[in-house]
Amino acid sequence: xxxNLKITGLLLATMSVVACGGGTAKSGLGKGTTPPPxxxxxxxxNAEPGKEVAKREISKEASNDxxxxxxxxAQTDKAGWxxxxxxxxxxxxxxxxxxxxxxxxxxxxxxxxxxxxxMLEDAxxxxxxxxxxxxxxxxxxxxxxxxxxxxxxxDAAKQYWESAIKANGKxxxxxxxxxxxxxxxxxxxxxxxxxxWKKLEEDARFNLSNVLGVDSENVKAYTLYGLVYMxxxxxxxxxxxxxxxxxxxxxxxxxxxxxxxNAYGLYFMRRNSLNEALQHFNSAVEADSKFVEARINVGLTxxxxxxxxxxxxxxxxxxxxxxxxxxxxxxxxxxxxxLKDYDGAEAQYKKALAIDGKxxxxxxxxxxxxxxxxxxxxxxxxxxxxxxxxKEYFQQFIAKGGDPADIAEAKIQVxxxxxxxxxxxxxxxxxxxxxxxxxxxxxxxxxxxxxx
Numbered sequence: 001x002x003x004n005l006k007i008t009g010l011l012l013a014t015m016s017v018v019a020c021g022g023g024t025a026k027s028g029l030g031k032g033t034t035p036p037p038x039x040x041x042x043x044x045x046n047a048e049p050g051k052e053v054a055k056r057e058i059s060k061e062a063s064n065d066x067x068x069x070x071x072x073x074a075q076t077d078k079a080g081w082x083x084x085x086x087x088x089x090x091x092x093x094x095x096x097x098x099x100x101x102x103x104x105x106x107x108x109x110x111x112x113x114x115x116x117x118x119m120l121e122d123a124x125x126x127x128x129x130x131x132x133x134x135x136x137x138x139x140x141x142x143x144x145x146x147x148x149x150x151x152x153x154x155d156a157a158k159q160y161w162e163s164a165i166k167a168n169g170k171x172x173x174x175x176x177x178x179x180x181x182x183x184x185x186x187x188x189x190x191x192x193x194x195x196x197w198k199k200l201e202e203d204a205r206f207n208l209s210n211v212l213g214v215d216s217e218n219v220k221a222y223t224l225y226g227l228v229y230m231x232x233x234x235x236x237x238x239x240x241x242x243x244x245x246x247x248x249x250x251x252x253x254x255x256x257x258x259x260x261x262n263a264y265g266l267y268f269m270r271r272n273s274l275n276e277a278l279q280h281f282n283s284a285v286e287a288d289s290k291f292v293e294a295r296i297n298v299g300l301t302x303x304x305x306x307x308x309x310x311x312x313x314x315x316x317x318x319x320x321x322x323x324x325x326x327x328x329x330x331x332x333x334x335x336x337x338x339l340k341d342y343d344g345a346e347a348q349y350k351k352a353l354a355i356d357g358k359x360x361x362x363x364x365x366x367x368x369x370x371x372x373x374x375x376x377x378x379x380x381x382x383x384x385x386x387x388x389x390x391k392e393y394f395q396q397f398i399a400k401g402g403d404p405a406d407i408a409e410a411k412i413q414v415x416x417x418x419x420x421x422x423x424x425x426x427x428x429x430x431x432x433x434x435x436x437x438x439x440x441x442x443x444x445x446x447x448x449x450x451x452x
Contacts, residue, residue, distance in 0.1 A: 027121045028148065028156065035148050035156040036128070038163040039135035062100040069093045073109065077116075086117035090126070104134040111143065120147055138168035145177060154181070170214045172221070175207040179224050182207070183231070192232035204228050222250035223260045226267070233270055240270055258288035265297055277301055285314075292322045299331045308338035326355045333365055337373060345369055360400035364410065367393035371417055381428055384421045391417045 028035025069092035076085045090113035096106040111126030124147050130140035145160030158181060164174035182204040189197045205228060211221040226246035233239045244267060250260045265280035278301045284294035299314035315332035318325050333348035346369060352362040371390030378386045394410045394417070401407070 027124055028153065029120055029124060029151040035144075035153050037156075038141060038144075038160050039131060042136045042141075042163050042166050044136070044167060044169065058103070059100070062096070062103055065096045065099060066093075066103060066106055069096050069106065069109065073113065081116045083117050083119070086113050086119060089113035089116075090122070102133070104130050104137050104140075107133055108137065108140050108143075111140065115143065115147075120150075123147060136167035138164045138171045138174065141167060142171055142174040142177070145174065149177070149181070157181070169210065172211045172215050172218055175211045176218075176220050176224060179204040179207040179211075179221075179228070183224065183228055186228070186231050192235050197232075201228060201231070217253050219250045219253040219257050219260060222246050222253065223257065223263050226250065227263055230263075230266060230270060240267065243267060256283075256287045258284045258291045258294060261287060262291070262294045262297060265294075265301075269301075274301060274304055278305075290321055292318050292325055292328070295321070296325065296328050296331060299328070299335065303331065303334055303338070306338065308335045311335040312339065324355050326352050326359065326361070329355065330361050330365060333369075337365075337369060342369060342373055342377070358400065360397045360402045360406075363393045363397035363400065364406065367391070367397060367410070367413070371413065380424070384424050387417050387421050387424075 027033065069089070072092055073089050076089060090110045093106045093109040093113060096103060097110065100106065107126060107130040111123045111130065114120075114123035114126060124144065127140040127144045127147070130137050131144070141160050141164035145157040145164060148154075148160060149157035158178070161174045161178045161181075164171050165178065168174075182200045186197055186200045186204070189200070191197055192201075205225070208221045208225045208228070211218050212225075215221070223246075226243040229239045229243035229246060231239075233243075247260065247263055247267060250257065250263075254260070261280045261284035265277045265284065268274075268277035268280060278298065281294055281298040281301060284291055285298060288294070295314045295318040299311040299318065302308075302311040302314065312332065312335040315328050315335055318328035319332060322328065329348045329352040333345040333352070336342075336348060337345040346366065349362045349366045349369070352359075367390045369390075370386055370393065375383050375386040375390065391414055394414050398407055398410050398414075
């Protein structure tokens with residue numbers, strides 16, 4: 001039996017906060033909350049064809065005040081952020097806004113200062129204030145989309161990114177993020193013949209082409225473009241060649257970009273070059289030690305080499321960095337199972353279930369744990385109950401739906417378990433019905449001593 005665990009190019013690390021240039025009553029980031037919609041009427045910040053953008057008057061005093069706050073931000077960006085520095089930076093920009101109430105750029109930087117330290121609700125409030133000051137402030141709309149995406153509010157994120165693009169079609173961050181979301185949807189469909197898949201690919205390529213039209217050095221766009229072409233490679237191997245060309249273009253711009261190294265790892269996985277894939281996944285972790293997706297991929301690759309200790313280390317770090325990383329808990333369970341820590345493995349699978357009970361991976365791996373490992377370590381007469389537990393998990397996996405090949409395999413395992421249980425119970429019954437063994441014959445008397 002195989003674990004229902006696959007190497008994936010997870011996308012969260014490709015979402016980024018733009019680093020250049022009073023709040024909502026309730027945050028839309030929390031569980032069960034709904035983010036407020038973006039402004040309904042948004043006009044483009046860009047000039048219409050043949051027209052110039054009206055010149056905006058900014059006082060010298062406002063420019064100087066903003067420049068001082070921006071200098072502190074830039075210095076801290078190089079030196080490193082902490083909560084105190086983020087608050088101080090936000091306070092400096094907030095002071096600029098108090099003195100110059102129409103300077104939306106300063107209000108945006110209040111949000112970005114909080115964003116640097118993952119003070120997300122404070123960042124959200126600041127960005128929402130910015131779009132109340134200026135409904136078509138593209139940077140604030142784009143970063144609100146990023147916040148809502150990370151909070152799992154995918155529909156809201158899409159609305160904000162589309163609004164950001166409407167406000168400024170040259171806003172590369174929003175287009176990159178929309179393309180990244182479209183790539184994720186392509187992976188879920190996983191069928192290049194599906195019309196929706198084809199439309200998603202077309203739209204993703206359109207967005208990324210627009211990014212590169214504005215910024216031909218954008219390493220993220222090249223990386224995402226390569227990942228888009230990797231999809232559908234099973235039906236058309238030429239897509240991998242195109243993907244490699246785009247990744248190589250990204251490499252010319254920034255070889256140490258962690259998502260690029262992760263993407264190279266995925267490319268070499270598809271080429272069945274596991275050693276090269278592992279090298280690139282490790283390079284991604286070296287470039288960004290907090291890159292959870294790369295750590296998961298290192299763990300998954302080392303599982304293929306049965307290096308369970310190394311896999312355990314990577315998955316453990318991943319769940320430490322991201323406590324809701326479902327795939328990391330599954331991988332950690334597989335690593336612990338390989339180390340014969342069956343109780344530990346079961347605990348990790350159940351943690352994954354608590355994170356997302358709709359996915360089937362945890363059920364599948366629990367089934368494998370019981371049917372292929374725990375049963376063999378159980379007293380013979382108790383084995384049927386252990387097998388039944390494994391069968392129950394396989395049936396729950398089947399009910400969740402998913403990859404047809406995995407479901408077909410699970411059904412085969414259910415049939416095998418039924419036959420195994422029947423055989424064990426028949427053996428136990430036969431042993432119970434056997435007649436008792438005959439009594440042992442009496443011991444022979446001792447031999448007579450020889451005559452003298």
